[in-house]
Amino acid sequence: MHQASLFAPTPQRFIADDEDGVYYLPGVFAADEAAQLFDSLLARAEWSACTRMMYERLVDVPRRIAAYRLDRDRLPPWLAQAAQRVSVRLDTPFNSVGLNLYRDGADSVALHNDKLRDLIPARPIAVLSLGAPRRMLLRAKRPPHRQWQVELEPGSLLVMSHASQRHYDHGIPKAPGVTAPRISLAFRVRPG
Numbered sequence: 001m002h003q004a005s006l007f008a009p010t011p012q013r014f015i016a017d018d019e020d021g022v023y024y025l026p027g028v029f030a031a032d033e034a035a036q037l038f039d040s041l042l043a044r045a046e047w048s049a050c051t052r053m054m055y056e057r058l059v060d061v062p063r064r065i066a067a068y069r070l071d072r073d074r075l076p077p078w079l080a081q082a083a084q085r086v087s088v089r090l091d092t093p094f095n096s097v098g099l100n101l102y103r104d105g106a107d108s109v110a111l112h113n114d115k116l117r118d119l120i121p122a123r124p125i126a127v128l129s130l131g132a133p134r135r136m137l138l139r140a141k142r143p144p145h146r147q148w149q150v151e152l153e154p155g156s157l158l159v160m161s162h163a164s165q166r167h168y169d170h171g172i173p174k175a176p177g178v179t180a181p182r183i184s185l186a187f188r189v190r191p192g
């Protein structure tokens with residue numbers, strides 16, 4: 001076996017398209033790095049509760065969120081370094097990060113696609129997972145709605161092409177039995 005393959009995790013590709021499709025890269029951050037990043041973010045990020053309109057009612061979003069511009073905001077060095085690692089790894093100039101805190105299995109995000117008008121075409125979205133593993137559901141918008149479930153482990157990246165957002169939805173379903181929190185960081189390339 002070639003030595004490098006011991007350390008280079010094999011990407012697992014679920015969806016192919018004209019760009020890089022949707023794929024999973026485990027072990028981008030080592031367990032201790034992922035744990036440290038998780039602890040720092042849990043304690044230091046500016047988490048907020050949010051509401052949104054649903055069926056003409058204002059409902060709580062079932063998770064906590066935070067967001068930073070990587071090119072403008074003053075970031076703690078450990079967050080800037082993590083972002084830099086993801087940018088280099090995917091050769092993509094990410095300039096924004098959206099954080100999600102799922103306090104336990106009752107927190108979730110409904111199936112959705114990321115809004116294309118806020119994204120630069122042909123640039124991927126990369127989701128870094130920390131804390132408790134949670135399952136992502138990926139689902140084709142068109143019948144017969146082919147679907148995939150991906151267990152997102154701490155330290156992994158789930159990478160989705162810009163193009164994939166037109167044809168597939170993704171979400172983090174509720175997970176009864178999960179008592180530990182998870183944090184995800186969604187890195188994106190946004191217009192100036």
Ligand SMILES: O=C(O)CCC(=O)C(=O)O
Nearest residue numbers: 098100114127172184186
């Ligand atoms: O937490 C995740 O893995 C997904 C988050 C997500 O889809 C988003 O922030 O748009």
Ligand SMILES: [Fe+2]
Nearest residue numbers: 112113114170
């Ligand atoms: Fe999303």
